[in-house]
Structures are given as C-alpha cells and as structure tokens.
Amino acid sequence: MKNKILYLSLLVMISVLSCGVPKSEYDKLKSENEKLKNELDDCNNGAEKLIALVEKSYRENNYSEARRNIELLSQKHPESTKNAEYKELIKDIEKKENEQKIQREIAEKERIRLENINNTGMWSVRFYVDEFGEPTKQGYITNTSPIYGMFSNTATQNSDLKVDLLIGNPSDISIQLYEYARNNPVKAISSDSYSVLIQDKDGGRLSLTAVNYSDRLSLNKSSSRKLHKVLVKGGTIKFHIKDIETPTTQYEFSISNADWYENAIAKLMNKK
Template structure:
C-alpha cells in the first residue's frame, strides 16, 4: 500500500468517526488502522536497513557478539542475510556465525548437564527397582557384606526339550561391579536352577543403546556367576539405565534357553553408590 492510499484511508476514517458509525464498522476501522501502523513500521525498518546498509548491521553484529548477546547477534545476522547476503561470505562474519553456533551448543550442553544434576540430586535416595541389602549368617543376622538385588523378581521365559516359553523369574545378586550373579527360577517357582557339576552358559546382553555383548557364565551351585570382565560389562550396562535384554543358552544342551528383559534399570547408579558408600 503506497503513501497516498494510506493518507486517503486516514481521511475517510476521520470523516466516519466524526459522523458516527456503527460499532462493527468502527472496530473494523480500528483493526485496519493497527494493521496499517504495523505495515508502516515494517516499511520504516526496511527503509532504515536499506539506508544504513551492510556496514552498520555488521558493526551491530560484532558489538552484540563481543557483549555475549548471542540472541541479538543472531537476529542481526538474519537481517544481514536477508538484505545483504553477499556479506555472509566475509571471513569475519563467517567466524562470528560459527562461534555463535559453538557458544549456543556449549550453553545447551551446560543447561542439559545442570538439569541432569538437578534430577540426580532430587533422586539421591531413589534406587528404582533395586534394593541394597545384606547377606545373613547362620543365625539369620545381617552380615557386613552388602549386595544389590532387584526388589521384585524379573519375569522372563525359558524353553527346553520338555517345554516352550514357560514362566521364568530372575534374581540379580550384585556384590560389586566385578562380581555379579544371576539366579534363575524355572516355572516361576521357589527353587533356582542348580548345577551338580560345573555348567557353563553363553549369555548375550543388549543395553539401552542397542550395544550387544557376548559373555560367559558358570553355575557351580544355584546361580550363574560372571567373571570380573563380564560382570563389569553388565554393571556398565546397568549404570546406563533404561531397558536391557538378556539371552542365555546352556552350552552342553543348547535347547535349554532363558530370556528376560529389564524394562527399566534407572537409578541403579544410586543403589551402587549406597552399596559402595561413595
């Protein structure tokens, strides 16, 4: 809309307001008036940019950047790109633009770390599905030897030559980051799988990021025991939290298989901190 039309509009608006108009017409005129004011301001801004040119905008960008006002600097960069795109290829502008991007990423990471720390502090005593307890002696008294276990049994399935996908319960016994055992309860019963001689198992584990590891475990009595290296892999996967998948195959009889998932291992790190006192 050119200046002549704008003036004509205001003359008509003045005339109508002096003669009296219906409320709906008056409100319509008010709305159009506000729209025109906005358009005029936009035109003024555009005119100012054309008059002052790239040099002033570039100077404002540098000033905002030096004052660490990255939001303002980015707004000015957008104006420079809109009206003077050729300026965006200048080394100084490229350098500032890249540094602003780097600073914004750094700030985003800082805020993310602060938020994680806030959540951690608010949940220092939250151990999720995990419980820190102690072994007992022959009199049923707690010993000084603590361990981590899952509060409720973890459900899964097992198969062998006699059954397919039957219920399975699983109990973790985590003595340290390098000493982890698993007890398997077939048919979700009360008696764990026992070995009357050394039984070895192949174990596959998948962590929350989809990373997979092939481990080995040995059953000497009523639990599958992992060596130091394998235990640390499991421990590190639990420290990540989230969901984990386990697949276990008995080496001597590969038809005997166990599988179970930990739906959410979150807050294991708190249980481990309590266990170790660190």
Template sequence: MKKLTTILLAMAMTLPLVACGGGNAGNTNGGNTNSGSTDKHTHVEEVMPAVEPTCTKTGLTEGKRCSECGEVLVAQETVPALGRTTESGTCERCGQSFGDWRIDYSVDDFNQPTDEWYITEDEYLVSTFSNSATTNSKLYANVMADLDDNVMIFLYEYGSRQVKNSSERYWDEYNITMRTPDGADHKITGTMYCGDDRVNIDDAYIDEVLTALKGEGNVMFRIENADRTVESYMIEVATSNFAELYNAEERMQQPPLEKKLSGCYNWVCTKHFPAISGTFRHRLSIREGCTMKEPSLWTLFSDTGDPMAYLLYRAGSAGR
C-alpha cells in the same frame, strides 16, 4: 397484669444469651463479642499451632480459639500434602526410596548383617525359559550387584527350581545378549562356577552391564548355555532406581585418606579366580587404618585410582 407479663417475656428471651461469647448486643472489647447481658465474657486467645504437611499427609494453618469457652476464633485451614519428589528413587524430603530395586546386606555366620551391601530387586522377575523338554515356561529371575562390582543373575525354572552347577570339576559357560533401550545388542558372557547357583557376569563385561542398569528404560537379557544351546532364558529388567541406589552406596564406600608404604611385598589378588600373585617393589597407596599383621588384607590403588583388594605380606615373611 398485662404489663408484668410483657416484662417477664422479655426477660425470658434474654436469658439464653447470657453465656460465654454469647449475645450480640453490640458491646465489644478488642474485636471480641461480649454477652448481651450483665454477665460479660472476654475471649482469651489460645493459638492452635500449625501442622506441617508431609509427602503423604495434609497439614493445617495456625488457628486461634478461646481457652476458656473453646470457641474457635480463627479457623485452621487444610494444607495439601506435598507429594513425593520422585516416583523412582529416593524422595528428597522424607528420604524414602521408591522403585524396583532395594539395598540389602549380607549376613555373617550368626545371621547378623554385615556392612557388605548389595542391590537387588524388590520382587522376582517373571519371564520365560526353554530347553529340550519345554518352551516358554515360567521363569523367576533375580539380578544382584554388590560392592565388589559383581553382577549376578539367579534363575528359577518353573518359578521354583533353581538353576545350579552341581559339577565339582567343570564350569558352565553362558553366552548372553544384552539389549539396551536404544535397541543395541551387546554380546557378553557369564559363568556359573563349580557348585555355584548363579550366573556371574564375566569381569570384562561388568562395567558394560552396570552402565546399562544405571541408564533409563528396560534392559533385556537372553542367556544361553554355551554347551547346551537349546537351554535359554529370557529376562527383562527395569532400571528404575538402580542408578540412584548404586551411586549413593558407591559414594559411601569411598576409601579414607591414603598413606604411603615403601618396600618389597608379595601379594595375592583375592578378586581373581584362579588367584594371581606377584611382588611390589614400588611405593604403594594403602588404605589408612590397616595394620602390619602379616598376612593382611589391604586395599591397594591402581594407577587409575581403582581400589583392588590384595592379601599382602612382606617378601620373605612366613606368609610367603
């Protein structure tokens, strides 16, 4: 009886090991451990695919498990997230842009986006303004640059009341001091046209302002009404990712192949106010794809290769 009890006890201790991949009796097959009983199991390897890490998410190395019992044979290891390639600009890995500036597009009369892009800040600049009634009060401001190389500044006194020119006859002129990160002060001017709601940097200084915004550090502007000198606005602009966005859009706007056009044409330049006009009597470089419907908007190129928009029609035509 004692011998029978001993045999039954030994069998009871062995039963839990009769399972898939269980046991440890030393029977192996290709490195896989089989059960210690007569019911043997050979693992069927299944690959657990690797997961590539991204800028913000971790990844996994390749692993292996048994497709029948689920036992993990080769554990997957965590791969750290890669991180952004830049904190101010466009990440080279994921293409996402970071910084204080963003690209947006003008809309048409149906509120649909057009291909006319502009660059503006993600958030309003918070600064101060002063006039005869207040000193260093809250000012919200917004700087914008568009595909026509216009640079505009929108001003909101007390954070809500937009500065506008309500006159139908007179422009508001502004004297502006732009201080660049090197400490240099640049004297420039701006204009708010009749019925307008923004200070337009005058053409003679646009390149100077764009160069500053494409640089590094913060650019400061002190904007003073030329007629009412007690009316002034102080804003500080972080250049951040402006250069990267502007240069990328500028490359996309490069004109296609040019074609030559000979003849005598009258023209009106649509980029100037008041409009100027004249006559071309030489060969012109015209953007390919333009039609000869008159008058038509053409893009001509100056001797330096700079594109200029003109309303162009043949001399002597009805549009003259």
C-alpha cells in the same frame, strides 16, 4: 537518539497522510517515508552494527543471537567480507550450541536425580548374612521383587522363570536363574559358560559371556561394567541367555523399568 528522531518523523508522515493532501504532496511524502524507513532499517541493521552484535553475542556465549545476526548480515549485506568468515564461525557456533544442549540435559538429569535421591525404583540395597544369620557389612543391590520370564530346554518349552540380579558394585554383577520359578537357582557341577545378549532401552545390544561356578551366572569385571552402564540408562532392558555347551537351554526375561538404579548404587557405595 537517531532512532527516536526517525520514529517521530514516521509518525508525522503517517499523520499527514491520514489527512486530505494533493497527490503530488502525497507522492513526495510517500517517497520521504520510504527513505526514512530505509534509514531506520540501516540504523538497526547496518553492516557495522550487525557485525558488532555478532561479536558481542559470541563473546557473551549467546550463540542463538549471534547466529540470528549472522543471518541478517548475509541477507541485508551480501557484499560484506565478513560473510565468508562467519560461515566458519557458524560451524563453531553449532558445535558450542550442541555442547550447551548436552550440559543442560546433564544438569536437568542431575536435578531430577537429586529431587528423587531416596527413590531406588525396583532396586533394594541389602546385606549378606553370616553363619548365624546376622547381617554383614557386605552389601549388594538386587531387585525388590522377582523378575519373571521363560526358559526352554530339551525337556520343556516356555516354562516359568524367576530371576534375581546381584550387584556387589559396578564391576561385580551376577544373575541367578530359578527354573519353574522355584526357590533353588540353577547350579553348576564344575563351571558352565553362557552367552548373554542384552538390549538396552534405546535398542542398543551387548553380547557378553557369563560363567556359573556355583549357583549364579557371574560376569567378569569388564562385562559387569558394560551391564552397569545399561542399568544406569534405565528403562526397559531385555535379556536372552543361552548355555554355550547346550544351546537348546535358553532363558529370556525383561526388566520393565530399571530407572533410579544410580540412586541404589550411590546408596550402596555410601554404606561401604
């Protein structure tokens, strides 16, 4: 109510000032106008009111409004003892705002995933076959189309390479390498160890080890889970693989867009 009275008083002042009045009256009205402005500002931004607004906004988790009123209190009432207390509160507000931001990002990512629940991107869920060529219940994820790259060794440089990823679950990932992009994967006589350097979509790098016991490079459970997390992030993923015993034998390839891998994993796990 007091605010309304002050607003009306200001309007009256403006109306009077717009008419011809003596200078002494004008100066008096101007002074009273400034006084009313100050009273109005004090009504809106008084220390007690700002403190109450800070407390209310904080309780309601409206951290941006709490921050705004803390800043107003500091500007308009630097003498308030609450300013020192609110310096610590600002740190807590920043922490909670960051938590809210993370939760919003998680919720938005999940919303997009659910909207694309049937989209598995470059990935397909398939099933191994038995001796008669019949599908078994053992499923796996693989790239729908071959991944291409290059390989080099003592006999060749930058020759064509074809790659398949075989993912039984997040703890069971293997890589098949096809030199010269042919149909027979690289095989091991006994067991061959390889270093596997991976760069994720953000430029982060992983250095893993894989072993070829037959016709694929198998990652252990720990390394598989690390690669799984990289695949979940999606985007472009780069691989550099080197034969540990024969370092001149190297393989390079990239996944241009691993997005929607998490949908393929969900689909695979639901079928098991």
